[in-house]
Structures are given as structure tokens and as C-alpha cells.
Amino acid sequence: MFLKDIIKEGINTISSLYPEGEAREMVLAYLEHRIGTTRHTHILNPDYEVSDDLLPEIRDAYTRMASGEPLQYVIGLAYFYGRGFHVTPDVLIPRPETEILCRTVLSTHGPKRVLDLCTGSGCIAWTLALEMPGSDVKGVDISDGALGVASRQDFADEMARTGAKAPEFLKADVLGEPLCDLGMFDVLVSNPPYVMDKEKALMRPNVLDHEPHLALFVSDDDPLVFYRAVSEWAMALLKPSGYAVVEINEALGEQTADIYRNAGFKDVHIIKDLNDKDRFVSFRR
Numbered sequence: 001m002f003l004k005d006i007i008k009e010g011i012n013t014i015s016s017l018y019p020e021g022e023a024r025e026m027v028l029a030y031l032e033h034r035i036g037t038t039r040h041t042h043i044l045n046p047d048y049e050v051s052d053d054l055l056p057e058i059r060d061a062y063t064r065m066a067s068g069e070p071l072q073y074v075i076g077l078a079y080f081y082g083r084g085f086h087v088t089p090d091v092l093i094p095r096p097e098t099e100i101l102c103r104t105v106l107s108t109h110g111p112k113r114v115l116d117l118c119t120g121s122g123c124i125a126w127t128l129a130l131e132m133p134g135s136d137v138k139g140v141d142i143s144d145g146a147l148g149v150a151s152r153q154d155f156a157d158e159m160a161r162t163g164a165k166a167p168e169f170l171k172a173d174v175l176g177e178p179l180c181d182l183g184m185f186d187v188l189v190s191n192p193p194y195v196m197d198k199e200k201a202l203m204r205p206n207v208l209d210h211e212p213h214l215a216l217f218v219s220d221d222d223p224l225v226f227y228r229a230v231s232e233w234a235m236a237l238l239k240p241s242g243y244a245v246v247e248i249n250e251a252l253g254e255q256t257a258d259i260y261r262n263a264g265f266k267d268v269h270i271i272k273d274l275n276d277k278d279r280f281v282s283f284r285r
Contacts, residue, residue: 001049001050001052001055002042002046002047002048002049002050003031003037003041003042003045003048003049003050004042004046004048006031006050006055006058007024007027007028007031007042009059009062010023010026010027010030010031010058010062011023011024011027013059013062013063013065013066014026014027014062014065014066016066017065017066017067017068017206026065026071027062029071030058030061030065030071030074030075031058033075033077034054034057034058034061034075035050035054061074061075068205068206068209068210069206069210070093070206070207070210070211072087072093073087073088073089073093073210076088078093078094078121078123079094080094080096080098080099080123080127081099081102081123081127081131083126083127083130083155085121085122085123085126085153086121086149086152086153086154087121087149088145088149089210089211089212090143090145090146090148090149090212091120091121091143091145091146091149091150091212091215092120092121092211092212092215092216093211094121094123097247097273097274097279098123098124098191098247099127100271100273100274100279100280101124101189101191101245101247101280102124102127102128102131104245104271104280104282105128105187105189105243105245106128106131106132108187108243110132111132111133111134111135111136112128112132112135112136112185112186112187113135113136113137113183113184113185113186113187114128114129114132114135114136114137114138114185114186114187114188114189115137115138115139115140115182115185115187115188115189115233115237116128116137116138116139116140116167116188116189116190117140117174117188117189117190117192117229117230117233118140118141118174118190118191118192118193118215118226119139119140119141119146119147119150119167119169120141120143120146120149120150120191120215121146121149121150121153122139122149122150122151122153122167122169124139124189124191125137125138125139125150125167125169126150126153126155126166126167128187128189129164129165129166129167130155130158130159130162130164132164133162133163133164133165134163134164134165135164135165136165137165137167137168138167138168138169138170138182139167139168139169139170140169140170140171140172140174140179141169141171141172142171142172142173142174142214143212143214143215144171145212146212146215147169147170147171150167150169151169170182174190174192174226174229174230174233175225175226175229178232178233178236178237179237180236180237182237183237184237184238184239184242185237185238185239185242186239186242186243187242187243187244187245188230188233188234188237188238188242188243188244188245189244189245189246190226190230190244190246190247191246191247192226192227192229192230192246192247193214193215193216193217193218193226194218194223194226194247194248194249194252195216195217195218195249196217196218196219196220196223196249197217197218197219197220198220200217223249223252224252224255224256224259227246227248227256227259227260227281228259230244230246231259231260231263231265234260234265234283234285235263235285238285239285240285241284241285242284242285243282243283243284243285244260244265244282244283244284244285245271245280245281245282246280246281246282247279247280248278248279248280248281250273250277250278250279252278253270253278253281254270254278256281257269257270257281260281260283265283265284265285266283266284266285267282267283267284268281268282268283269281269282269283
């Protein structure tokens, strides 16, 4: 079957849920991952054929995407900070705005002891470990599924070149007592659950129906529960003058910052994302 016809079939299938332009991008990205074509292959080579043996798999992927399953789960891969991360429905799909958190930490320079709370896929922990060779990075999560995904990320070739060390991933409830036996850290980061239950109505079905609610949602009655917990962990485990950055709900910037001001942390700042929305709070011990 000609590649151009496979692309057209995919767009027709997926555009039942997505706008045609977005459906096209998803189809081209899937085919690039699965069969190695580019977004221009069907234009430069109109007679490019794809083996019929692959058609059932390709059509199954189209059906999954048309049902709302995110492309990243279909291919098992999401890109973050220039690297491909293994993802499953056990973890959130890394968002581009979270890269700002990593850049904020990396601007402080030098190897660090880093603690990542609610690590999920491990994209933050791995990025900081790989970008700061020699760092000792630990990631904490309550989900066995997430810890399995984070531990299976494979950057062995890069680590062999740079001497970077793989993060260590640990099971713990961030809402419980801090793990004081881990020692003290230079940096603490966290992208905890922060979407309020009442905001579910504003979310796209492909997120709401497929990404893990454990990693997304908090009660409307206590939406800052994880930030108070992070404050306790930071007070217990952050070195004097240690630095912390947390991703936040854009609607709760000042309220989140006040948690750390009231706890006695210094240099509390709200950091905006590329859309000029309150997205992070940073502070020092």
C-alpha cells in the first residue's frame, strides 16, 4: 500500500476526534516512529510503498488514537529536554513547560545532590542527572508502576560517555514522613498533583480518560496538600541555602508561595511559563 494512502487513511480515522491539522501531525509522527519515514517522504517519493504485513499494526494504532489514547502512549515514547523517555499509562506524559523547572535548576551550575518528589516517569530526575554528571539524584514516588517506568529509562550510552550516574528511585508517600535517612540535599524539585477536581471539566478527554488521576488531581477542599508536604520535606532534607523548585497550579501561585514564605524559607519567587502564567515557585532554605 502506498504511504500517501496510509497517511490519508490515518487522517480520516483520527480526525473523527482531532482537527485535521492535528490529526495529520499525529499520523506523520507515528509513522516516523514506526517505519522511519519523514513528514516529506510521501511527497518526495509518491510511489513509496509500505509492507502489507505492517497494516494491521498501523490501523490498530490509528484506532487507539481515534479513541483518544495519546500518541505518546501508543508509541511508548515522549520527548523531554531533547531525550526520548519511555512512558506508559502509569505515568503522566512529560510536558514541555516542565523543562523550565530543569533549566532553572541547571542555571545554578555544578554537580548536586538532588531529590525529586513525585518523580513519575523520572523525566526530571534523569534530566538533572544527565545534564549534571557527577550528581547524586534520588526520585520518590508512591506508585509502583511509575517507579518501574522511571527505573527502566535507558540512557546507558550517554552515561558511558559522560560519567553521569543513574538516579535511584525509591517508594515513599510524599504525604507521609520525610525519609530523613536519605541525608541532606542541595536541590529539591517536585511536580506534584495540582489539578483541582473542579478543573476536570476543562481538560481534554485524551488526558482525562488516559493519564493517571493519582498523578494529576487533588481535592477542591485542599488543593495545596502536596505543597505543604514538600515544605516539610524541604525543611527536613534541604541543606542550608539549598534550593527548591516546584511546579504549581497557575491559579494558586500566591497561595503556594505563601506556604514557603510562612514556613520561613528565603528568596521565594513565582516563575512564569512561556504563556506568562504562574507555573513554578522557587525558594531557598
